[in-house]
Amino acid sequence: MDLRIELADHRDVFRPGETVRGTFSWSLSDRPAELEVRLFWYTQGKGTQDMTIVNTRHIDAPRMAGRETFAFELPQGPYTMHGKLISILWALELVAGGATDAARTPLILSLDGRPVVLGEPSSTNTRGPIP
Amino acid sequence: MNAHENPLRSDRVLTVRYRLQDANWDALLNRLTDLRYRAAILGYEGSGKTTLLEDMASHLALRGLRPTLILHNAQCPQVNWRALAQLGPRDVLLLDGADLLPLPQWWRLRWLGRRFGGMIVTSHTRAMLPVLLTCQTSPKLLSDLLGELLPGESPDHLADHMATLANDLFTRHNGNLRDALRELYDRYAGGQGDVISACRPRMPLSAAVSGCDRATSAGSAGA
Numbered sequence: 288m289d290l291r292i293e294l295a296d297h298r299d300v301f302r303p304g305e306t307v308r309g310t311f312s313w314s315l316s317d318r319p320a321e322l323e324v325r326l327f328w329y330t331q332g333k334g335t336q337d338m339t340i341v342n343t344r345h346i347d348a349p350r351m352a353g354r355e356t357f358a359f360e361l362p363q364g365p366y367t368m369h370g371k372l373i374s375i376l377w378a379l380e381l382v383a384g385g386a387t388d389a390a391r392t393p394l395i396l397s398l399d400g401r402p403v404v405l406g407e408p409s410s411t412n413t414r415g416p417i418p
Numbered sequence: 419m420n421a422h423e424n425p426l427r428s429d430r431v432l433t434v435r436y437r438l439q440d441a442n443w444d445a446l447l448n449r450l451t452d453l454r455y456r457a458a459i460l461g462y463e464g465s466g467k468t469t470l471l472e473d474m475a476s477h478l479a480l481r482g483l484r485p486t487l488i489l490h491n492a493q494c495p496q497v498n499w500r501a502l503a504q505l506g507p508r509d510v511l512l513l514d515g516a517d518l519l520p521l522p523q524w525w526r527l528r529w530l531g532r533r534f535g536g537m538i539v540t541s542h543t544r545a546m547l548p549v550l551l552t553c554q555t556s557p558k559l560l561s562d563l564l565g566e567l568l569p570g571e572s573p574d575h576l577a578d579h580m581a582t583l584a585n586d587l588f589t590r591h592n593g594n595l596r597d598a599l600r601e602l603y604d605r606y607a608g609g610q611g612d613v614i615s616a617c618r619p620r621m622p623l624s625a626a627v628s629g630c631d632r633a634t635s636a637g638s639a640g641a
Contacts, residue, residue, distance in 0.1 A: 332421030333603050336429050371607040374422035404420070 289314040290381045290390035292324070300395045303363040307394065311381045314352040319384040322346040326359040327380065328396075332373035367395045370405035419606050425568055426603035434563055436470040439554065443477055446551065453548050455483075455510055455536025460545060461553030464594030467540040470553060471512050474538060483510050483535055490515035497523060502530055510536035517541040555593045560584040563595065564602070 295308040311324050323345045329338040342359040359379075368375040381390045395402055421427055438446065450457055461467045468489070475485035486509055490497065497519070505511060511531060516524065516539035524546065531537040539546055561584035568580075587598035 330421075331427050331429055332424065333600065333607075334428055336432075369420040369422060371419070372421055374420055376422060 288316060288383075288388055290383060290388060292379050292381050292390055292392040294379075294392060294394070299393065300397065300400045301361050302398060303361060303366075303396060306358050306360050307379070308356070308358045309379075310354055310356050311390075312352075312354040313349070313381070313383060315383060315388075316351075318351045319349060320347075321384065322349045323382050324357050325380045325382065326361075326377075328365060328375055328377045330373050330375055332370070334373075361396055364396070366397050367402040368405065369402050419609065421607070424603055424606045426599050426606055430567060431599055434469075434566060436466050436473050436553075437559065437562070439559075441551070447477060447481070450536075450538070450550055453550060455538065456531075456547050457538050457550035458516070458545050458547040459538065459540045459551050459553060460543065460549055461540070462542060462593065464591070464596035464598070465553035465555050466595070467553050468514050470551070471514050471538065471540055475512055478510050478512075478536075482508075484508050485510050485512055487512045488514065490518055497527070499526075499530075502527070505534050507533065507535045509534050510538065513537065513539045515540060516546050517544045555588070555595050557581070557585045557588040560588050560595055560598055563599070567599075 289312075291312045293310050293312075295310075301307060307326065311322075313319075313322060323343055325340050326342040327338060327340040330336055341362055344355075344357045344359075346355065357379075365375050367377055377394050377396050379392045379394065383389070397403070459467050459470055471487065475487050478485040486501075486505060488494075488497070488502075488511065490513060502511070511534050513527070516527075519527065527537075537547070538550065558581075561581050564580055564584055583602075587601060588595075591597040591601065
């Protein structure tokens with residue numbers, strides 16, 4: 288089983304309102320009932336985990352192997368954020384069949400190309416600006 | 419340490435499933451059959467009742483039944499009576515927090531539940547149905563969970579410290595493992611992220627030096 292998501296130009300940092308583009312490919316031993324690429328954000332940390340799917344691209348009855356493109360416009364927020372109690376993270380996920388198999392690719396939604404880090408000066412962030 | 423790096427973050431903790439003590443799933447499910455799938459799981463806060471109920475749902479599904487899990491707590495205080503009215507002989511209702519239901523609602527549910535294939539409830543102390551199992555915790559159980567969750571995989575040289583940490587947390591939280599893990603989350607978030615430093619209040623510094631370095635590097639590798 289092989290599920291892959293590749294971001295265009297290997298770019299994984301985006302500003303609000305920009306479009307995430309890329310390709311997804313799959314090679315499975317059985318023909319899946321469906322495939323779906325999902326753009327979503329989720330939380331990690333203390334307490335109940337939250338998750339919101341922002342956009343999807345669905346393929347019914349796909350072949351056993353294939354390759355397709357996707358393009359999702361990002362919303363205005365929430366920004367990728369890291370705090371001690373909670374982190375907000377963005378990702379793309381390719382899900383096959385009954386959601387037991389998946390590939391995930393993280394991305395960053397930010398005004399300046401860096402995740403918001405609560406409680407730390409911005410100079411401690413190590414990511415560079417958006418190219 | 420930020421939330422997504424914290425080894426005690428909730429999505430990691432939720433991967434730890436209930437550990438049956440002095441029993442196995444076959445024996446538990448056989449007893450459940452004897453009780454005609456009408457039973458209560460008892461246990462104090464943070465003893466694993468909800469986790470056990472979730473695991474029970476998977477095992478019931480494997481037996482061809484249709485489990486319906488309802489969490490009745492502060493976040494979900496309302497019972498969806500319309501949905502419950504749809505359940506039938508193949509459905510098993512798994513109700514978490516039955517003792518939080520007002521008594522008239524509980525009796526209404528029991529009356530409705532006569533049509534269900536089963537009804538398994540959790541409760542803190544009140545045995546509202548024949549008792550299937552009483553969830554119990556121990557410092558050893560907490561220590562085992564920490565060994566699974568903390569970076570470094572609980573190597574032998576840290577076993578004593580892990581046990582000390584587990585004893586300390588277990589005692590202060592009266593056996594509530596959920597609260598114990600949440601406190602440890604806060605310690606990690608506050609930068610006390612290795613087992614040794616979490617134990618430090620009970621340990622002389624000199625005894626911690628050699629292990630501390632190793633624990634720190636293990637923690638970094640796992641982050």
